[in-house]
Amino acid sequence: MIKPVVLVVEDEPLVRLFATDMIEEAGFEVLQAPNATEAMATMEDRRDIRVVFTDVDMPGGINGIRLAACIRARWPAVQIIVTSGRPWPPNEPIPENVPFFPKPYRQDRVLDAVKRMAA
Amino acid sequence: MIPNSAMPDGAAHLRARALADLMVLDTPEEQAFDDLVFVAAKACAVPIALITLLDTERQWFKARFGLDVCETEIGQSVCQIDIDRADLLEIVDLTIDGRTKANPLVTGDRHFRAYAGAPLVLRSGIVVGRLCVIDTIPRPQGLSEMEKGMLQALARLASENLELRRIAHSSERMTAFQTALVEIGETIRDSRDTEQMAFATAGIVGRVLVADRAGFASVDEAVEAIEVETDWTAPGTVSIAGRHRLDAYGDLREPLAHGEPLVVWDALADQRTLHNLQSAMRIGVRSLVNMPVRENGKTVAVFFVHSAHPRSWPAEEIAFLRSAADRLEAGVAQQRVEQQQRIVNGEIAHRLKNTLTMVQAIANQTLRQVTDREAVYAFERRLIALSAAHDALLDLNWTQADLRTVASTVLDTVGFADRFTMNGPPVALRPQAALSFSLIVHELLTNACKYGALSNDDGGVSLTWRIVESGVDDDLLVIRWHESGGPPVTAPARRGFGSKLISIGLVGTGGVSLRYERSGFSADLQASLRSLARA
Numbered sequence: 012m013i014k015p016v017v018l019v020v021e022d023e024p025l026v027r028l029f030a031t032d033m034i035e036e037a038g039f040e041v042l043q044a045p046n047a048t049e050a051m052a053t054m055e056d057r058r059d060i061r062v063v064f065t066d067v068d069m070p071g072g073i074n075g076i077r078l079a080a081c082i083r084a085r086w087p088a089v090q091i092i093v094t095s096g097r098p099w100p101p102n103e104p105i106p107e108n109v110p111f112f113p114k115p116y117r118q119d120r121v122l123d124a125v126k127r128m129a130a
Numbered sequence: 131m132i133p134n135s136a137m138p139d140g141a142a143h144l145r146a147r148a149l150a151d152l153m154v155l156d157t158p159e160e161q162a163f164d165d166l167v168f169v170a171a172k173a174c175a176v177p178i179a180l181i182t183l184l185d186t187e188r189q190w191f192k193a194r195f196g197l198d199v200c201e202t203e204i205g206q207s208v209c210q211i212d213i214d215r216a217d218l219l220e221i222v223d224l225t226i227d228g229r230t231k232a233n234p235l236v237t238g239d240r241h242f243r244a245y246a247g248a249p250l251v252l253r254s255g256i257v258v259g260r261l262c263v264i265d266t267i268p269r270p271q272g273l274s275e276m277e278k279g280m281l282q283a284l285a286r287l288a289s290e291n292l293e294l295r296r297i298a299h300s301s302e303r304m305t306a307f308q309t310a311l312v313e314i315g316e317t318i319r320d321s322r323d324t325e326q327m328a329f330a331t332a333g334i335v336g337r338v339l340v341a342d343r344a345g346f347a348s349v350d351e352a353v354e355a356i357e358v359e360t361d362w363t364a365p366g367t368v369s370i371a372g373r374h375r376l377d378a379y380g381d382l383r384e385p386l387a388h389g390e391p392l393v394v395w396d397a398l399a400d401q402r403t404l405h406n407l408q409s410a411m412r413i414g415v416r417s418l419v420n421m422p423v424r425e426n427g428k429t430v431a432v433f434f435v436h437s438a439h440p441r442s443w444p445a446e447e448i449a450f451l452r453s454a455a456d457r458l459e460a461g462v463a464q465q466r467v468e469q470q471q472r473i474v475n476g477e478i479a480h481r482l483k484n485t486l487t488m489v490q491a492i493a494n495q496t497l498r499q500v501t502d503r504e505a506v507y508a509f510e511r512r513l514i515a516l517s518a519a520h521d522a523l524l525d526l527n528w529t530q531a532d533l534r535t536v537a538s539t540v541l542d543t544v545g546f547a548d549r550f551t552m553n554g555p556p557v558a559l560r561p562q563a564a565l566s567f568s569l570i571v572h573e574l575l576t577n578a579c580k581y582g583a584l585s586n587d588d589g590g591v592s593l594t595w596r597i598v599e600s601g602v603d604d605d606l607l608v609i610r611w612h613e614s615g616g617p618p619v620t621a622p623a624r625r626g627f628g629s630k631l632i633s634i635g636l637v638g639t640g641g642v643s644l645r646y647e648r649s650g651f652s653a654d655l656q657a658s659l660r661s662l663a664r665a
Contacts, residue, residue: 023484029491068480096483097476098521113521114487115514117543119507 014040015129016057020050020065020078030064030121037122039129047073047081054082060089061129064121067095076103090128092121141214146186147395148256150442152296155183155190160295163193166288170263171195173280174246174273178264181250181288182209189259192292196264206235208245209260216257218278220246223268244269246278248285253293261285300446307450310338314454318461325359327465331458332362335435339447342367342414343436346458347374349422349429353387356432367438370413380406382420386429391448392420396440417441421451423459433458479524486517508628512572514543519568523561531564533557533609537593540571546584546591554595557607563636563662570636573628574611574653582651583616589650590615597659605659607636613650621646637661 017039021027024045031041042057044050046069054060063082067075079091083106091106096114099105110124149155163181171179178196182189189207191200204210211229212219224230224242235242247262261284263273273281314331321327328346336344345361355375363369376382380403385392395417397403397410410416415436423431433455490513497506518539522531534552536559541547559567571593575584583589595609613619622629635641636657643654 023488025491026484026487029487029494032494096480096487113517114483115490115510115517116487117514118510 014038015061016040016042016059017062017064017125017129018042018044018050018053018057018060020044020047020063020069020075022046022066022069026066033118033122034064034125037125039125045069046071047075047078050078051081054086054089062090062092062125064092064094064125067093067097076100079106079109092124092128094121142186143399144256145184145213145258147442148252148254149183149185149258150395150440151444152258152292153299154192154292154295155185157192159193162291162295163288164195166261166284166291167193167195170261170281170284173284174263174277176244176263176265178242178266180209180262180264181259182207182247182262183250183259184210184213192259192288202235206233208233208235208242209247209262213249213257213260216249216251216255218246218248218282219260220272220278222270222272225268241266243267244272246273246281248278248282250285250289250292252289258289258292261288300444304446306338307446307453310334311450311453311457314457318457321461321465324462324465327461328458329360329362331454331461332360332433335433335451335454336362336364339435339450341435342438343370344434345370346431346433346455348431349386353383353429367414378406378409379403379415380410386420386422386432389422389424389429391422391452392418393443393448394418395442398440414438417443419443419448419451421448421455423455425459425463431459431462475524479520482520483517486513489513508576511543511576512569515540515568515572516565518543519565522568523564530558530560533559533567533595536564536568537571540568540575544572544575544579546575546579549584549590551590551592552594553592554609555597557595557597559636560662560664562638563657566634566636566638570632570634570655573632577628578613578616578651581617581622582619583613586615586617588615589613589617600658607657607659607662609636609655611651611653611655613652616650619646619648619651637664 017034019027019030019034019041021030022045027043027045031043035041042053042060044053048071050063050065065075065078069075075093075095079093082089082091091109092112093109094112094114094116098113099111105111112121167179167181171177180194180197181192183192184204184207186204188201188204189209191197194200208221208224208230221227221230222244224233224236224245230236242264244265244267245262247260249257250259250261251257261281263281314334317330317334318327321330332344332346342364343361345358347356347358349356354377355373357373358371360371361369376386382392382402394400394403397407397416403410415438417437417440419435421433422429423433433451435451490510493509494506500506519531519536522536522539525531525535533554534556537552541550578584578591583591592612593609595607598606598608600606632644632653633640633642636655639661641656645652
């Protein structure tokens with residue numbers, strides 16, 4: 012059986028590993044990217060990605076919110092989940108159908124969202 | 131006439147300014163002045179007596195007896211003759227005197243023939259006009275010494291009255307300024323941002339000074355340009371929001387750079403603005419005050435007030451403006467500090483969250499082999515409850531958190547908001563108590579989900595709190611957690627870490643009682659307000 016593919020975008024290796032394990036154990040194939048640029052490159056390569064789970068604050072100039080907007084524009088079918096140690100920036104509109112989980116997040120809630128959105 | 135003119139323009143200028151300062155021109159009749167001209171006319175046995183004030187283009191009568199006009203153009207003024215000598219002027223036959231024989235008041239129907247006027251000298255020494263008596267027949271012998279003496283005495287009374295009137299007026303103004311300063315203080319305290327602060331202050335200042343425009347502008351490093359964010363304007367006056375080069379308006383930089391107020395009472399008569407009138411006229415400024423705002427010995431901003439008409443800006447207005455500008459600057463600085471603090475707090479919170487996330491990640495990796503997954507999840511949720519309490523604290527700059535907010539944020543991390551009611555007054559918790567309370571609420575919620583009222587489909591929890599006055603000064607905060615509608619309750623056989631956490635209490639010294647009643651579990655938490663304030 013083919014597992015649905017989830018891309019985890021997170022600059023902190025330990026947290027990325029944690030998220031990857033969590034989602035893999037829930038029965039998904041997980042790809043990883045440490046920043047938005049690599050995430051976009053991975054998106055180009057792999058057209059089978061269903062869900063992107065991204066952090067907001069990342070080095071390299073493009074944050075998770077802009078990454079979400081780029082993905083939304085180029086691959087409208089891909090689902091996006093955002094997490095951050097900060098509150099959602101007050102002057103940024105929250106895009107439709109993009110769940111937001113403040114860090115630290117409850118694993119069961121993130122997994123529920125991943126499962127629902129990959130379905 | 132030999133012009134008495136060490137500095138005729140200078141004297142006229144000073145007189146006009148002093149008159150403006152008196153704020154008497156074009157005011158209604160006042161009994162005190164009317165009485166003086168009446169007495170003067172009777173004392174000198176003449177049909178006409180006047181209190182004449184000499185403005186630049188007209189003479190205006192503050193009081194008149196026997197004359198039906200309230201002003202004439204300055205060219206027709208007999209009073210202005212030799213005015214700066216500050217001496218009694220007497221012309222016994224106006225038709226003969228070279229200075230008056232062609233005057234229309236003499237040649238025309240008014241038929242002025244004899245004149246005597248005593249100067250109105252202010253305490254500053256400036257002569258602002260005369261108290262004069264006029265006869266329609268020549269008086270070749272002139273006034274008697276007694277009459278002259280009375281005329282001069284009445285003129286002194288009139289001058290004194292002008293000053294007193296001015297003092298009474300300015301004390302009224304001072305009261306108005308004091309009220310305005312209080313209002314400015316309140317406005318600054320209530321403003322959300324610096325722009326609103328500046329705009330509201332400008333409005334209060336503009337209205338109380340009856341100006342046409344007022345505003346707060348930042349000044350660049352070299353004191354070359356100002357940047358107006360928003361300004362208050364009277365109806366019909368244009369805003370000057372935007373950047374302005376000071377040189378375009380004249381020689382305005384010098385006093386500003388040195389931190390001195392720049393006062394232009396008439397742009398048309400001021401050497402500093404005279405050569406750049408176009409710019410001033412374009413924005414409708416005839417008179418202005420620029421009050422510099424200093425920081426570390428440098429001018430960083432300016433509070434300005436504009437008027438479309440010349441005005442004198444008396445000392446109390448300048449003092450008021452200085453106070454208003456100082457208050458605004460203090461408010462702006464305070465807000466800047468708070469903004470900086472918010473940024474720093476946000477940054478600290480962000481790092482804390484990332485650290486807690488890493489703790490979560492490490493725990494997950496470390497505890498991978500643990501078969502009791504429930505314990506792992508319990509750890510994770512406690513971590514998250516703690517993190518939620520930090521959010522509530524951050525809301526109030528890490529000094530305190532509201533009890534209800536702490537409970538709500540924890541509830542958000544668990545769920546069941548629809549089966550949970552809260553009721554109680556606002557209570558500020560210090561950081562330590564807020565963190566303890568968040569962990570306690572989390573444990574109580576977890577237990578309720580596992581065994582209590584949230585473990586079935588229709589139970590509920592109510593959280594209520596109140597302050598109980600204990601007679602002495604140490605009041606108690608009493609919090610009650612009460613479950614109902616759950617399955618029958620039995621006391622647990624073993625105390626886990628969760629129960630221990632709960633029993634520590636709000637301030638680490640207990641004050642917790644748990645009751646396992648059959649109808650529903652309840653918990654009372656108590657702490658004295660004094661111990662809470664220290665926590």
